[in-house]
Every structure is written in structure tokens, then in C-alpha cells.
Amino acid sequence: xxxxxxxxxxxxxxxxxxxxxxxxxxxxxxxxxxxxxxxxxxxxxxxxxxxxxxxxxxxxxxxxxxxxxxxxxxxxxxxxxxxxxxxxxxxxxxxxxxxxxxxxxxxxxxxxxxxxxxxxxxxxxxxxxxxxxxxxxxxxxxxxxxxxxxxxxxxxxxxxxxxxxxxxxxxxxxxxxxxxxxxxxxxxxxxxxxxxxxxxxxxxxxxxxxxxxxxxxxxxxxxxxxxxxxxxxxxxxxxxxxxxxxxxxxxxxxxxxxxxxxxxxxxxxxxxxxxxxxxxxxxxx
Amino acid sequence: xxxxxxxxxxxxxxxxxxxxxxxxxxxxxxxxxxxxxxxxxxxxxxxxxxxxxxxxxxxxxxxxxxxxxxxxxxxxxxxxxxxxxxxxxxxxxxxxxxxxxxxxxxxxxxxxxxxxxxxxxxxxxxxxxxxxxxxxxxxxxxxxxxxxxxxxxxxxxxxxxxxxxxxxxxxxxxxxxxxxxxxxxxxxxxxxxxxxxxxxxxxxxxxxxxxxxxxxxxxxxxxxxxxxxxxxxxxxxxxxxxxxxxxxxxxxxxxxxxxxxxxxxxxxxxxxxxxxxxxxxxxxxxxxxxxxxxxxxxxxxxxxxxxxxxxxxxxxxxxxxxxxxxxxxxxxxxxxxxxxxxxxxxxxxxxxxxxxxxxxxxxxxxxxxxxxxxxxxxxxxxxxxxxxxxxxxxxxxxxxxxxxxxxxxxxxxxxxxxxxxxxxxxxxxxxxxxxxx
Numbered sequence: 070x071x072x073x074x075x076x077x078x079x080x081x082x083x084x085x086x087x088x089x090x091x092x093x094x095x096x097x098x099x100x101x102x103x104x105x106x107x108x109x110x111x112x113x114x115x116x117x118x119x120x121x122x123x124x125x126x127x128x129x130x131x132x133x134x135x136x137x138x139x140x141x142x143x144x145x146x147x148x149x150x151x152x153x154x155x156x157x158x159x160x161x162x163x164x165x166x167x168x169x170x171x172x173x174x175x176x177x178x179x180x181x182x183x184x185x186x187x188x189x190x191x192x193x194x195x196x197x198x199x200x201x202x203x204x205x206x207x208x209x210x211x212x213x214x215x216x217x218x219x220x221x222x223x224x225x226x227x228x229x230x231x232x233x234x235x236x237x238x239x240x241x242x243x244x245x246x247x248x249x250x251x252x253x254x255x256x257x258x259x260x261x262x263x264x265x266x267x268x269x270x271x272x273x274x275x276x277x278x279x280x281x282x283x284x285x286x287x288x289x290x291x292x293x294x295x296x297x298x299x300x301x302x303x304x305x306x307x308x309x310x311x312x313x314x315x316x317x318x319x320x321x322x323x324x325x326x327x328x329x330x331x332x333x334x335x336x337x338x339x340x341x342x343x344x345x346x347x348x349x350x351x352x353x354x
Numbered sequence: 355x356x357x358x359x360x361x362x363x364x365x366x367x368x369x370x371x372x373x374x375x376x377x378x379x380x381x382x383x384x385x386x387x388x389x390x391x392x393x394x395x396x397x398x399x400x401x402x403x404x405x406x407x408x409x410x411x412x413x414x415x416x417x418x419x420x421x422x423x424x425x426x427x428x429x430x431x432x433x434x435x436x437x438x439x440x441x442x443x444x445x446x447x448x449x450x451x452x453x454x455x456x457x458x459x460x461x462x463x464x465x466x467x468x469x470x471x472x473x474x475x476x477x478x479x480x481x482x483x484x485x486x487x488x489x490x491x492x493x494x495x496x497x498x499x500x501x502x503x504x505x506x507x508x509x510x511x512x513x514x515x516x517x518x519x520x521x522x523x524x525x526x527x528x529x530x531x532x533x534x535x536x537x538x539x540x541x542x543x544x545x546x547x548x549x550x551x552x553x554x555x556x557x558x559x560x561x562x563x564x565x566x567x568x569x570x571x572x573x574x575x576x577x578x579x580x581x582x583x584x585x586x587x588x589x590x591x592x593x594x595x596x597x598x599x600x601x602x603x604x605x606x607x608x609x610x611x612x613x614x615x616x617x618x619x620x621x622x623x624x625x626x627x628x629x630x631x632x633x634x635x636x637x638x639x640x641x642x643x644x645x646x647x648x649x650x651x652x653x654x655x656x657x658x659x660x661x662x663x664x665x666x667x668x669x670x671x672x673x674x675x676x677x678x679x680x681x682x683x684x685x686x687x688x689x690x691x692x693x694x695x696x697x698x699x700x701x702x703x704x705x706x707x708x709x710x711x712x713x714x715x716x717x718x719x720x721x722x723x724x725x726x727x728x729x730x731x732x733x734x735x736x737x738x739x740x741x742x743x744x745x746x747x748x749x750x751x752x753x754x755x756x757x758x759x760x761x762x763x764x765x766x767x768x769x770x771x772x773x774x775x776x777x778x779x780x781x782x783x784x785x786x787x788x789x790x791x
Binding site for chain 2 (some may be wrong): 251254255258259262263264265266267268269270271272273277309310311312313314315317320321322324325338339341342343344345346347348349350351
């Protein structure tokens with residue numbers, strides 16, 4: 070125990086040993102007043118809570134409560150396309166992208182491999198360069214990609230909704246259009262894009278990886294037009310290589326996961342929306 | 355009056371009721387993804403002349419291996435390709451690459467020029483975005499095909515991840531051979547992928563702690579050539595080496611400043627180890643620490659304003675940071691165990707270190723103020739971290755339990771993708787070069 074803690078304890082002990090009745094009366098009075106305040110608070114607070122429940126949508130609480138039970142239909146990644154669903158191959162056209170950048174300079178590395186000449190201290194000539202042979206790696210995992218996938222999928226895995234789930238009847242309100250239907254659409258889109266989105270989570274500044282895309286979908290769930298960067302990310306792409314890479318990764322995810330299987334009778338809700346990609350929760354930042 | 359009030363309320367309700375939904379576009383917050391290596395297809399580079407076909411195959415093979423080794427890409431097996439690239443100047447048939455789930459496609463071509471140089475072109479395509487992401491062209495002498503391959507890997511890595519690559523780099527390390535009691539330690543250097551290993555010393559003297567200078571042409575290291583441990587400089591281009599300073603005492607643990615003009619090192623005098631900085635241009639020496647404890651393992655911050663070092667002045671080996679002039683020395687590591695050999699990330703955001711807890715040693719990283727320390731390696735005895743020039747990957751020495759040799763391993767700063775680096779025999783004490791100029 071520190072020196073200051075011992076001094077504080079001594080002062081408290083001296084105060085109680087005095088035993089003056091006015092002190093006791095003051096304590097009783099103070100306790101009574103505190104009790105009265107607590108009772109009054111409970112009574113008035115509960116009344117106010119009732120009023121809030123009736124008038125304002127408790128949006129965040131509803132979403133959190135409903136989410137685990139929201140029986141979203143599509144949580145799995147769409148099955149890989151076996152047949153290319155594109156139009157017949159056109160005759161080769163000139164490259165649409167920019168021409169290959171001219172070489173900056175001839176690549177002629179310094180002759181590092183040459184043997185040392187006239188060392189100050191008698192360094193022996195390098196022996197013949199041994200050829201590298203693959204060596205047994207007892208500790209090496211089966212496959213780098215496999216191990217990463219297994220590790221990450223374990224970390225990031227969340228229970229998916231059952232296939233035979235049905236949407237529940239609810240009257241709660243959510244964000245966007247403030248309806249339960251909107252929350253369902255959001256959940257569905259979130260769960261559909263998730264398997265396709267692989268951001269580069271090693272960037273030094275996670276905020277650089279936040280990008281927004283405006284999406285337009287056809288009634289069949291296919292992407293109607295190229296996703297458009299919006300907001301601050303649109304201006305950052307030109308100057309920040311991390312944001313540019315993050316935008317590319319998000320665009321790949323949007324295109325790869327299409328078409329999006331959503332309720333046709335709610336097309337008006339999801340025909341146009343914004344994907345907000347924010348990987349900061351996936352990083353230690 | 356009451357009717358007017360009711361009418362006003364009705365109009366207000368209509369405005370609030372209808373205007374809000376019309377202006378609110380659905381927004382979907384995506385905060386969780388599925389981090390996995392990006393599938394990328396890299397067919398053998400086309401060769402209009404059959405005699406160049408081998409070069410096209412070799413270059414594509416090195417690029418595949420580089421990207422696969424990074425852990426951020428999955429190089430797809432060429433046997434799975436359903437398309438054959440013959441003309442890299444035409445857009446590919448994207449659907450044929452989506453069939454095999456490739457997200458990226460690299461097409462390239464090699465062509466021997468009339469002047470004897472090799473011309474290598476490549477393009478990186480976004481298979482789902484159906485656009486070219488990058489297109490570059492190189493000329494080189496044919497024997498430099500491996501370097502061109504690494505430069506292509508770096509360009510692809512940078513375009514996809516947003517940060518510089520690290521494939522066109524070299525590793526200097528200590529090659530070990532022989533029995534435990536008569537271990538021969540030689541200074542050696544090799545490419546980042548383990549190719550082209552070269553021994554720089556014969557092994558008559560013990561050598562330790564090699565470090566590259568920023569130009570990747572000079573190596574500072576400690577050797578027992580004169581019987582005492584001293585810091586030496588080795589010029590890779592000329593093969594010359596020289597002792598750094600003429601100190602009567604022991605000098606060890608050298609490390610260059612970011613501009614290469616200074617070397618920070620430890621000098622032991624009368625049993626007391628302190629950190630000194632020598633200016634290589636003037637040979638002036640400045641003492642930075644004066645504590646009677648052991649101060650060693652200095653490492654500059656990328657902006658050269660600070661130096662991290664280890665010291666046991668607090669009773670156990672811990673990491674400290676001071677200004678480059680020696681002022682404001684303060685401890686930053688307070689986690690369990692002993693912490694030493696701090697190495698400042700080239701990116702400036704982290705400090706890598708060796709941690710000893712119990713009888714095991716691990717590699718860890720922490721922020722530069724000491725917060726957020728975490729262990730990232732999984733070996734029994736992992737020590738001596740060194741950063742890739744992009745600050746994304748680390749290499750370190752791993753001693754196998756039971757004295758079964760030492761190896762060099764690499765790991766992503768996130769703790770993923772731990773894998774062994776190929777070396778000719780046992781190896782330790784790696785130091786990563788900057789990108790080769």
C-alpha cells in the first residue's frame with residue numbers, strides 16, 4: 070500500500086472516532102435526501118421511457134435484436150459460374166487501356182555478383198555458388214493459401230441463416246426508409262457481398278480504405294451500370310494508392326457477387342443504393 | 355384560428371411524411387469481409403520467336419512464385435487455364451478467366467532485340483472490372499531476367515495493394531555450417547526469393563549482425579577478424595572491407611541511419627556498453643547514452659529524428675526510445691518478459707522486437723510509443739527481426755528446439771503467412787535490403 074493511501078485511511082479513522090451526534094444527524098439527513106432522489110428518479114424516468122417507446126423508433130435496438138433471427142435467404146457466395154454468360158467473343162480490338170508506359174531506364178543492375186577484387190583485408194574468393202535445393206520443412210503448413218483461408222475463416226466466421234428460413238412479420242422500424250423491409254434488404258446485401266470482399270487489411274491507415282459506391286441494379290439483380298465511387302473516396306482515389314487499391318477491391322467484390330438475389334416485389338427499395346465499405350473493424354485500428 | 359392551425363399541422367405532416375423517404379437512398383454498411391489471397395492468373399509470357407519461349411516461361415514462373423509467396427495472392431495453376439494468350443495487345447476474353455475464378459490476369463511477352471537486349475512487356479487486367487490496370491515495358495540484358503521478373507512482381511503488388519513491393523531486394527545473412535562446437539559462420543547474400551546465394555567471407559572468423567546501408571551496396575557487420583569484436587564495412591561492388599573507426603574497445607550492433615551517412619553502434623568501454631553514432635563522412639563520433647547499464651541495439655526511425663534501443667537500466671532488458679541527439683531517453687516496453695533488438699519499421703508506424711517469455715523467444719511488433727504490443731511469430735526461439743522495405747513483412751532467425759539448426763523465416767506484420775525462406779544450409783541473422791536502385 071502506498072504512503073498516500075495510508076494517510077487517507079488515518080484521516081477517515083479520526084473523523085469517525087470523534088463521535089459527535091451532529092455528524093450522525095447530518096449523515097442520516099443526507100441518506101434520506103439521496104433515497105428520495107433515487108425514488109423520484111425511478112418514478113419519473115420510467116414515465117419518460119414509456120413516452121419514448123410510443124413516439125420514436127428505437128432503431129438501433131431493433132436492428133441488433135432482430136439481426137440474429139433475420140432469416141436472410143442468401144448468405145452463401147453464389148455458385149461459381151461454370152459457363153461464361155457473356156456475348157460471343159468479339160474480334161480483337163485495339164487495347165482500350167493506356168499504352169504501355171515507355172521504359173524509364175534500362176535495367177542494368179550493378180555487377181554485384183562479381184567476385185571481390187583486392188580486398189583490404191584478405192577476403193577469400195567466394196566459393197562456388199551452391200544451388201539451392203528444396204529442403205524438408207517439417208513446420209511448414211500444407212499450403213499457405215489454405216492455412217490463411219482456414220485461419221481467417223475461423224476468425225471471421227459467423228453463423229449463417231438457415232436455408233429454409235422465412236421472413237418474420239414485424240412492425241419495427243429501421244434505417245433508410247425506416248421499415249423492417251429495408252433492414253432485411255440491407256442484411257441480405259451485406260451477407261451477399263461479404264464472401265466476395267477481401268480488402269488489404271495491412272495498410273498503415275485504415276481510414277484510407279473506406280470507400281463508398283453507388284450501385285444500380287436491374288430487376289434480375291445484375292449490376293445495371295458500372296459502380297460509381299462517391300463521397301470523399303472518389304477524390305482520394307487519384308492521390309492515395311491505398312484508397313485506389315481499396316476501391317478496386319470493392320469494385321471487384323461488387324461485380325463478382327452479382328447477380329444479387331433479392332425479393333422482386335421490393336425492387337423499388339434496392340434498385341439503387343450505396344455500398345459503404347469500411348474494413349476498420351477487421352483491423353487493429 | 356383553430357382550423358388554420360389544423361391545416362398548418364396537416365401540411366407539415368405531409369412534408370415530413372413524404373419528403374424524408376424520397377431523399378434517403380438505401381445505404382449498406384459493409385464492415386466484415388472474407389480476407390483471402392487474390393486469385394491471379396499468370397500464363398507464360400508469349401514469345402514471338404520460339405527461341406525466347408524459355409525466357410517467357412521462366413519470367414512468368416518467378417512472378418507466380420513471388421506473388422504466391424507474399425500470401426496476398428493465389429497464383430492459379432496454369433493447367434486450369436482455358437484460354438491461351440497469344441496477343442497481349444488485345445483485351446483478353448474476360449469470361450474465360452472468370453470461369454476459373456481469376457480476379458486478376460497478367461499477360462506478357464518477351465522479345466529479343468537486334469541489339470542483344472531482352473524486351474519484356476506485361477499488362478495487368480482486372481477480370482471483373484474488364485479493364486487494364488497496368489502496362490509496363492522493360493529492356494535488359496538477357497541474364498537479368500530474374501530481376502525483371504521481380505520488378506514486374508513489385509509493380510503488380512503495388513497496383514493491387516497500394517503499397518510498394520519488396521521482391522527486387524536482397525537478403526544479407528549469416529550462413530552456418532559444421533558441428534555445434536566448431537560452427538563456421540560466413541557472411542552471405544542472396545535474392546529475396548533465395549536465388550543467387552553468394553558467400554562473402556570464407557568463415558575463418560565469426561561474423562554477426564550484418565546490416566545493409568540504404569543503397570544496398572554496403573554491409574555493416576561485426577566480426578572477430580582482429581580477435582576482438584569490431585564493426586566492419588563491406589562494399590559489395592568492390593569486395594573491399596574496412597574496420598569502422600579505430601577504437602581500442604569492442605564495437606558491435608551497427609545500424610545505418612536512413613540516409614546512410616551515419617552508423618549507430620554499441621561501444622564497450624571498461625565493461626560499460628553505450629550507444630555511439632559515427633558520421634561516415636567526418637568520422638566524428640558522438641556518445642548518446644551514458645547509463646552504467648548495457649545500452650545496445652540502436653535503430654533509427656525513418657525520419658532519423660529518434661533512435662530505439664534496448665537497455666537493462668530498469669532491471670531487465672527493455673526497449674527505450676531517445677531523440678537522435680541522445681535526449682529524452684524513455685522506456686516504451688512494459689509487457690511481460692524481456693524485450694530487445696528493436697527495429698523501426700521503414701513505414702514508421704511500428705517497432706519490431708524480440709520478446710523472451712519463459713524459455714521461448716518470439717517476434718513481436720508494437721507502436722512507436724510502446725502501445726499495442728503483440729507477438730506475431732510462433733517458433734520456439736525466434737530472434738532478430740528485419741523489415742521488408744515496405745514495412746509489411748518481417749524476416750527473422752529461428753533456432754529449432756534441441757539444437758537442430760537455425761533457419762530464416764518470414765511473416766506478415768499481421769501475423770499471417772509465416773513461412774520459411776530458402777537458404778543454402780542453416781542460416782541466421784537476416785537483414786533485408788531496400789529496393790535495389
